[in-house]
Amino acid sequence: KKHKFWETQPVGQFKDVGDTSLPEGPIEPTTPLSEVKQEPYNLPSLYEWTTCDIDDEDTCTEIYNLLTNNYVEDDENMFRFNYSKEFLRWALRPPGYFKSWHIGVRVKVSKKLVAFITGVPAKIRVRDEVVNMAEINFLCVHKKLRSKRLAPVMIKEITRRVHLENIWQAAYTAGVVLPTPISTCQYWHRSLNPKKLIDVGFSRLGARMTISRTIKLYKLPESTVTPGFRKMELRDVPAVTRLIRNYLSQFVVAPDFDENDVEHWLLPTENVVDSYLVESPETHEVTDFCSFYTLPSSILGNQNYSTLKAAYSYYNVSTQTPLLQLMNDALIVAKRKDYDVFNALDIMQNASFLKELKFGPGDGQLHYYLYNYRIRHTLKPSELGLVLL
Numbered sequence: 527k528k529h530k531f532w533e534t535q536p537v538g539q540f541k542d543v544g545d546t547s548l549p550e551g552p553i554e555p556t557t558p559l560s561e562v563k564q565e566p567y568n569l570p571s572l573y574e575w576t577t578c579d580i581d582d583e584d585t586c587t588e589i590y591n592l593l594t595n596n597y598v599e600d601d602e603n604m605f606r607f608n609y610s611k612e613f614l615r616w617a618l619r620p621p622g623y624f625k626s627w628h629i630g631v632r633v634k635v636s637k638k639l640v641a642f643i644t645g646v647p648a649k650i651r652v653r654d655e656v657v658n659m660a661e662i663n664f665l666c667v668h669k670k671l672r673s674k675r676l677a678p679v680m681i682k683e684i685t686r687r688v689h690l691e692n693i694w695q696a697a698y699t700a701g702v703v704l705p706t707p708i709s710t711c712q713y714w715h716r717s718l719n720p721k722k723l724i725d726v727g728f729s730r731l732g733a734r735m736t737i738s739r740t741i742k743l744y745k746l747p748e749s750t751v752t753p754g755f756r757k758m759e760l761r762d763v764p765a766v767t768r769l770i771r772n773y774l775s776q777f778v779v780a781p782d783f784d785e786n787d788v789e790h791w792l793l794p795t796e797n798v799v800d801s802y803l804v805e806s807p808e809t810h811e812v813t814d815f816c817s818f819y820t821l822p823s824s825i826l827g828n829q830n831y832s833t834l835k836a837a838y839s840y841y842n843v844s845t846q847t848p849l850l851q852l853m854n855d856a857l858i859v860a861k862r863k864d865y866d867v868f869n870a871l872d873i874m875q876n877a878s879f880l881k882e883l884k885f886g887p888g889d890g891q892l893h894y895y896l897y898n899y900r901i902r903h904t905l906k907p908s909e910l911g912l913v914l915l
């Protein structure tokens with residue numbers, strides 16, 4: 527039976543879609559902390575739970591190696607996400623994070639790390655309600671342990687540990703359809719290094735196109751065009767917080783960032799997240815913002831290249847500079863920093879620039895989910911203001 531596990535969980539069920547009598551909001555009431563299961567769920571006897579200390583170099587390396595060899599691949603199994611160690615330390619240690627939400631599974635005898643799942647706390651606004659949630663990510667089971675039903679018990683265990691911190695909702699994404707997406711987004715790619723992308727099979731040469739014609743098609747200027755366009759600095763945190771809070775207020779689901787969140791998530795970190803802003807040369811006001819995160823992919827089985835250097839559109843705000851021009855400057859910066867491709871979802875106002883900036887549609891979809899929170903109607907991607915890593 528499909529979704530045997532998810533039909534037991536407080537998530538929107540397919541049978542309930544369209545039933546407008548069901549109220550928007552939590553599906554199950556919160557439980558008194560005394561009633562939350564105090565002890566961990568049982569794993570199959572060969573395995574044991576471990577709480578991963580991401581600050582410990584060796585543990586971080588074990589997590590990096592597990593994900594590098596066993597995490598998400600594209601539909602044609604040509605690429606696999608290759609999150610860096612510094613990216614993982616950034617992604618898993620936001621303000622207020624819990625080490626207990628960095629959960630591993632080890633083989634009892636060998637102590638080999640064979641599975642992983644994480645949560646980080648986030649304040650997410652759904653319409654007018656700001657809800658304390660866990661953002662769940664990096665669910666990974668070693669290729670050799672698939673179909674042992676480890677994922678359901680890992681999901682129940684992280685749910686239990688999230689409940690122990692008095693948090694009752696969660697947000698997550700997946701490339702597969704589960705009960706029930708709050709929104710389904712398309713991903714788009716903008717070639718920056720078309721020759722490499724064609725060589726590794728990420729892109730195909732267009733009909734009646736030559737390589738040199740394709741290189742010319744995607745060519746970008748050496749320097750950005752917007753006056754006052756510069757890297758974000760620590761001193762910009764208050765202004766960027768005001769700018770992004772105001773911008774995100776237009777979406778149905780979006781993070782409720784405060785200055786600490788902005789400092790963690792949006793201040794540039796080498797090889798992890800890049801962020802730029804436009805400071806008006808006249809008024810010195812911060813009027814626009816753009817950012818992308820760095821998520822390389824391993825290239826599986828290519829003689830000439832082993833890694834695809836990819837930038838992923840993160841949060842972008844335009845109030846004075848046209849979004850089209852702002853994002854073109856982001857492409858220019860990414861090309862100058864030797865990225866091969868710039869990826870984006872059709873969420874927020876991204877659809878307004880994708881085609882014009884020569885993004886092509888990807889061959890897959892990304893589904894967004896909320897745990898224990900019902901949304902009355904499936905959201906359009908343009909109503910989503912949340913980017914998960």
Ligand SMILES: COc1cccc(CC(=N)NC(=O)c2cccnc2OC2CCNCC2)c1
Binds near residue numbers: 599600714834890
């Ligand atoms: C190019 O290498 C890949 C390696 C693994 C999977 C995919 C396809 C894919 N599944 N892409 C996305 O999910 C995606 C495409 C555009 C923007 N963000 C994305 O996913 C983000 C957000 C969810 N967690 C993974 C990273 C591509």
